[in-house]
Amino acid sequence: MVASRSQLASWQSLEKRAQELQNTHLKTLFANDDARFNTFSVQAPGILFDYSKQLINQPVKDDLLRLAEECELAQWRDKMFAGEKINFTEQRAVLHSALRNRDQSAIIVDGENVSEQVETELEKMRAFVAKVRSGEWLGFSGKAIRHVVSIGVGGSNLGPQMATEALASFADDTLDVHYVSNADGVQIAKVLDAVDPETTLFVISSKTFTTSETMTNAQTAVQWLQDATSEAGAIAKHFVAVSTNLEKTSAFGIAPENVFTMWDWVGGRFSMWSAIGLPIALYLGFDAFIELLEGAFEIDQHFKNQPMANNIPVLMGLLSVWNTTFLDHKAQAILPYDQALHMLPAYLQQGEMESNGKSVNFSGSRVNYTTVPLIWGMTGINGQHAFYQYLHQGTTIVPADFIGSIKPQVEVGEHHRVLMSNFFAQTEAMMNGVSAEQIRDELKAKGISSEEIDQLVAHKVHQGNRPTSSILLDTVDARGLGRLIALYEHKIFVQGIILEICSFDQWGVELGKGLAKSIEAELSDGQVGDHDSSTAGLMNYYQSKR
Numbered sequence: 001m002v003a004s005r006s007q008l009a010s011w012q013s014l015e016k017r018a019q020e021l022q023n024t025h026l027k028t029l030f031a032n033d034d035a036r037f038n039t040f041s042v043q044a045p046g047i048l049f050d051y052s053k054q055l056i057n058q059p060v061k062d063d064l065l066r067l068a069e070e071c072e073l074a075q076w077r078d079k080m081f082a083g084e085k086i087n088f089t090e091q092r093a094v095l096h097s098a099l100r101n102r103d104q105s106a107i108i109v110d111g112e113n114v115s116e117q118v119e120t121e122l123e124k125m126r127a128f129v130a131k132v133r134s135g136e137w138l139g140f141s142g143k144a145i146r147h148v149v150s151i152g153v154g155g156s157n158l159g160p161q162m163a164t165e166a167l168a169s170f171a172d173d174t175l176d177v178h179y180v181s182n183a184d185g186v187q188i189a190k191v192l193d194a195v196d197p198e199t200t201l202f203v204i205s206s207k208t209f210t211t212s213e214t215m216t217n218a219q220t221a222v223q224w225l226q227d228a229t230s231e232a233g234a235i236a237k238h239f240v241a242v243s244t245n246l247e248k249t250s251a252f253g254i255a256p257e258n259v260f261t262m263w264d265w266v267g268g269r270f271s272m273w274s275a276i277g278l279p280i281a282l283y284l285g286f287d288a289f290i291e292l293l294e295g296a297f298e299i300d301q302h303f304k305n306q307p308m309a310n311n312i313p314v315l316m317g318l319l320s321v322w323n324t325t326f327l328d329h330k331a332q333a334i335l336p337y338d339q340a341l342h343m344l345p346a347y348l349q350q351g352e353m354e355s356n357g358k359s360v361n362f363s364g365s366r367v368n369y370t371t372v373p374l375i376w377g378m379t380g381i382n383g384q385h386a387f388y389q390y391l392h393q394g395t396t397i398v399p400a401d402f403i404g405s406i407k408p409q410v411e412v413g414e415h416h417r418v419l420m421s422n423f424f425a426q427t428e429a430m431m432n433g434v435s436a437e438q439i440r441d442e443l444k445a446k447g448i449s450s451e452e453i454d455q456l457v458a459h460k461v462h463q464g465n466r467p468t469s470s471i472l473l474d475t476v477d478a479r480g481l482g483r484l485i486a487l488y489e490h491k492i493f494v495q496g497i498i499l500e501i502c503s504f505d506q507w508g509v510e511l512g513k514g515l516a517k518s519i520e521a522e523l524s525d526g527q528v529g530d531h532d533s534s535t536a537g538l539m540n541y542y543q544s545k546r
C-alpha cells in the first residue's frame with residue numbers, strides 16, 4: 001500500500017527544497033553552471049524540450065524522479081497502455097493510445113482486442129472520407145459535398161477544431177469545414193448562412209448523444225435541411241454521427257451505416273484520434289489523419305520506453321507538480337509562437353483542467369495540497385501586447401510554456417526570424433529580469449537626471465526569476481501536431497498519478513449537464529419554480545424582458 005502523497009519521503013524532501021530554492025534566482029543557477037542547458041534539456045522525435053529555465057537543480061530533479069517512483073508512475077503507465085480499468089470511478093479502461101497504436105499489437109479489454117476494433121473503424125473512416133472527397137457521395141439533389149459542418153461540444157469539438165485550424169495550410173479546396181459548438185443560435189445561424197443544403201454534410205459528434213447543446217444544434221440543422229427539401233432520404237445523405245450511443249443515433253434518424261463508433265474507454269478530451277477526428281480527415285484527407293496518429297504513436301513509444309529522467313511527458317508532469325504544489329504557483333500560461341497553434345491554449349484548458357481540476361485523492365479523501373494550475377494563454381506575440389506586463393511584473397508568478405517551431409508552415413520574408421526573436425527574448429527576460437543597477441546605468445547613459453532616475457527606477461525593475469519551459473518543434477504539420485498533443489496528454493496523466501487524482505472522469509461537468517434541464521422546462525412553461533432569490537430574480541427579469 002502506497003503511503004499518502006504528503007507522507008512520502010520524496011514529497012517531504014521536495015517541500016524543504018522548495019523553501020530553500022524560494023530565495024535562489026534562476027540567473028544565479030545559470031551563472032554557476034555553464035552546462036545547465038545541456039543538463040536540463042532533452043529531445044524526442046522532432047521535439048526539443050528545454051526546462052533549464054525552471055527553478056530546479058539536480059537534487060530537485062532527483063527528488064521529483066524519486067517521487068515518480070514512490071507513486072509507482074511506471075506501473076500506472078503500463079496499466080494504462082495495457083487496457084486495465086484505471087478509470088475506476090467509471091470502471092473503464094483509458095486507451096486513447098490504442099487509437100494510434102500503429103504497430104497494431106493486441107490490447108485486450110473485456111476479452112476483445114481493441115486494436116482490431118480500432119482498425120475496422122479506421123477502415124470505415126478511410127472509405128467514407130474517400131467517397132466524400134472524391135465526389136462519389138452525393139447530396140439529395142445529386143450534387144457532391146462541398147461543406148462539412150461539425151456539430152459537437154467540449155471533447156467532441158475542441159480537438160478537431162484545434163487540429164483543423166492548426167493544419168489549414170495543408171488543406172486543398174475540396175471541402176470547407178465549419179464548427180458549431182455553442183447553444184447560442186447566432187453561431188449555427190452564421191454557419192448555415194454560409195453553406196448550401198444541397199452540398200452540406202453534417203457530422204454530429206457526441207459520445208453520449210444526449211448533450212443538450214449538441215442536440216439542439218443538430219435539430220436546428222435537420223430543420224434547415226427539411227426546409228430545403230421534402231425528400232425522405234435526405235437525412236441519410238446529409239447526416240453522419242460519431243457516438244457510442246447507437247440507440248440515440250438511430251432514434252435521431254441516422255442510418256446505422258452512417259454512424260462511426262467510439263468506445264467508453266476513450267475520454268471526450270482525448271478523442272480526436274478516434275472518429276471524432278472525422279472532420280480533420282475530411283478536410284485534409286485520410287493520409288494526413290494517419291500522419292497525426294503516427295506522430296502521437298511516436299510519443300507513446302517515447303513515454304513508454306525512455307528512462308524517466310529523459311522522458312519529456314514525465315518531466316513536464318513533474319515540473320507542473322513542482323511549480324504548482326511545491327512552489328505554489330497557481331496558474332500556468334500556454335504561449336504558442338506559431339499561429340497554427342492559436343487554439344492550443346483552449347484545447348489544453350479542457351485537457352488539463354477537466355482531467356485534474358479536482359480535490360480528492362484516489363480513496364476519496366480531500367487532498368491537502370494544490371492540484372493543477374489554472375491554464376490560460378494565447379499566441380505569444382498577441383499576448384505580449386496584452387497580458388505579458390502581468391507575466392513580467394505582476395505580483396503573481398505564472399510559469400509558462402513557450403512553444404515554437406523551427407520551420408513555419410509558410411515562409412514569408414523575415415517574419416519567422418522576427419517571431420522567434422520574440423520567443424527567445426521573452427524567455428530570457430522572464431528568467432533574468434532587469435536589476436535596478438542596470439536601469440540606473442541605462443538611464444544615466446541617456447542623460448536623465450538623478451532625480452528622475454530615482455523616481456523611475458522602481459517602476460522599471462523586473463525581478464525576473466519567472467520559470468519557463470521551451471518546446472521547439474521541427475514544424476507544425478500533422479505528425480508534429482500529433483507529437484505535441486500526445487506529449488501534453490501524457491503530461492496530464494503523470495500529474496494525475498503524482499497528485500493522486502482520478503484524471504479520467506468529470507463529475508463536475510456532469511453536474512452542469514443536468515442542472516439546466518429543469519430550469520429550461522420552467523422557462524418554457526413561464527413558471528419560475530423554487531429557487532434562491534437571486535436565481536428566481538434573474539429568471540423573472542429575463543422572462544419579463546422576452
Ligand SMILES: O=P(O)(O)OC[C@H]1O[C@](O)(CO)[C@@H](O)[C@@H]1O
Pocket residue numbers: 153154155156205206207208209210211214267268269354506509510
Ligand atoms: O461528446 P458528448 O457526450 O456530447 O460530451 C461532450 C463533452 O462534454 C463533457 O462531458 C464536458 O465538457 C466532455 O467531457 C465531453 O467531451
